[in-house]
Amino acid sequence: MKPLVETLCVIGPGLIGSSILRRARLEPSIARHLIAVDRDAHVCDRARALNLADEITQDATAAVANADLVVLCVPVGVIPVVAAAIIPHMKAGAILTDVGSTRGSVVEGITPYLRPDIAYVPAHPMAGTEHSGPDAGFATLFENRWCLFTPAMNASPEAIATMEAFWQAMGARLRHMDVAHHDKICAIVSHLPHLLAFTICNTADTLADELRAEVLDFAASGFRDFTRIAASDPIMWRDIFLHNREALLEMLDRFSQDAQAMADAIRQDDEATIVRTIERGRRIRRNLIENKQA
Numbered sequence: 001m002k003p004l005v006e007t008l009c010v011i012g013p014g015l016i017g018s019s020i021l022r023r024a025r026l027e028p029s030i031a032r033h034l035i036a037v038d039r040d041a042h043v044c045d046r047a048r049a050l051n052l053a054d055e056i057t058q059d060a061t062a063a064v065a066n067a068d069l070v071v072l073c074v075p076v077g078v079i080p081v082v083a084a085a086i087i088p089h090m091k092a093g094a095i096l097t098d099v100g101s102t103r104g105s106v107v108e109g110i111t112p113y114l115r116p117d118i119a120y121v122p123a124h125p126m127a128g129t130e131h132s133g134p135d136a137g138f139a140t141l142f143e144n145r146w147c148l149f150t151p152a153m154n155a156s157p158e159a160i161a162t163m164e165a166f167w168q169a170m171g172a173r174l175r176h177m178d179v180a181h182h183d184k185i186c187a188i189v190s191h192l193p194h195l196l197a198f199t200i201c202n203t204a205d206t207l208a209d210e211l212r213a214e215v216l217d218f219a220a221s222g223f224r225d226f227t228r229i230a231a232s233d234p235i236m237w238r239d240i241f242l243h244n245r246e247a248l249l250e251m252l253d254r255f256s257q258d259a260q261a262m263a264d265a266i267r268q269d270d271e272a273t274i275v276r277t278i279e280r281g282r283r284i285r286r287n288l289i290e291n292k293q294a
């Protein structure tokens with residue numbers, strides 16, 4: 001059977017990149033030949049030990065020369081930098097994609113380097129964990145999770161169809177949307193929760209210093225559930241916060257207003273507002289669990 005692409009090259013075989021490679025190993029319909037590229041020699045060593053690809057190298061420009069599909073799985077701040085370095089070496093007719101968590105700044109950063117004979121079809125899997133690196137990945141990571149497509153106007157229907165088939169083979173569900181919409185949605189459902197989780201851990205730690213108390217030793221399960229994502233990678237999240245600046249700050253403003261309204265209700269003993277707010281939050285959370293998309 002002819003695979004979707006002959007040669008798949010993943011740049012950055014960390015959590016997301018190694019999960020793509022693991023899945024591609026299990027699904028021969030995806031690619032015949034797998035290449036992994038990382039600038040970090042230790043990551044390449046781990047990728048070899050885990051047998052993630054047929055070829056593993058630090059040399060991105062040589063690796064992409066024969067690839068039919070190149071997937072950029074590096075932090076969003078360096079996606080345009082890596083794209084600029086590899087695009088001149090990609091073969092005509094190849095597809096370039098990235099899995100970056102932000103769209104606007106990445107598309108803007110990549111666009112000046114694009115070539116008319118290369119299709120750029122970015123797609124962001126809404127799946128991940130708080131862990132990073134090649135050991136953290138797993139083949140079922142994308143199973144039943146959304147993958148958000150924001151293809152450029154000039155991407156060919158054939159290239160878009162190949163990327164759709166690729167993510168379906170990864171197990172994902174697909175949705176197309178425009179870049180600004182993507183960035184707003186991700187700001188509220190992913191980027192703001194991470195910002196709040198990092199911040200509340202800082203607040204608790206500062207308080208522990210001030211009280212000379214082991215506040216965090218007694219962290220209740222609510223704190224633990226709420227802050228799981230605060231164990232995530234600092235460079236990845238620094239880049240996401242800075243590269244989705246506008247949408248994130250807008251959602252943070254809205255959140256701050258809502259938190260202030262709750263503070264006012266508590267100050268004023270406004271039982272009805274407190275209960276209404278909790279009931280609304282509880283309804284949303286319960287619906288999330290009932291309509292669980294995994």
Ligand SMILES: NC(=O)C1=CN([C@@H]2O[C@H](COP(=O)(O)OP(=O)(O)OC[C@H]3O[C@@H](n4cnc5c(N)ncnc54)[C@H](O)[C@@H]3O)[C@@H](O)[C@H]2O)C=CC1
Pocket residue numbers: 011012013014015016017037038039040043073074075076078082099100101102124125126127128129130131132133134233236240
């Ligand atoms: N972690 C998550 O839950 C999710 C992450 N994403 C996005 O996927 C991308 C990758 O994230 P993770 O897999 O979590 O990161 P990771 O930290 O596990 O892996 C990133 C890899 O990129 C390599 N790298 C960094 N700069 C490089 C360069 N210039 N050239 C070659 N390799 C380079 C690093 O050495 C590392 O091995 C990011 O853009 C992130 O926003 C998307 C969905 C979920």
Ligand SMILES: O=C(O)C(=O)Cc1ccc(O)cc1
Pocket residue numbers: 100101125126127128129130190229
């Ligand atoms: O660990 C979690 O629950 C996440 O939220 C992972 C995640 C991180 C970044 C993304 O762009 C998408 C998903």
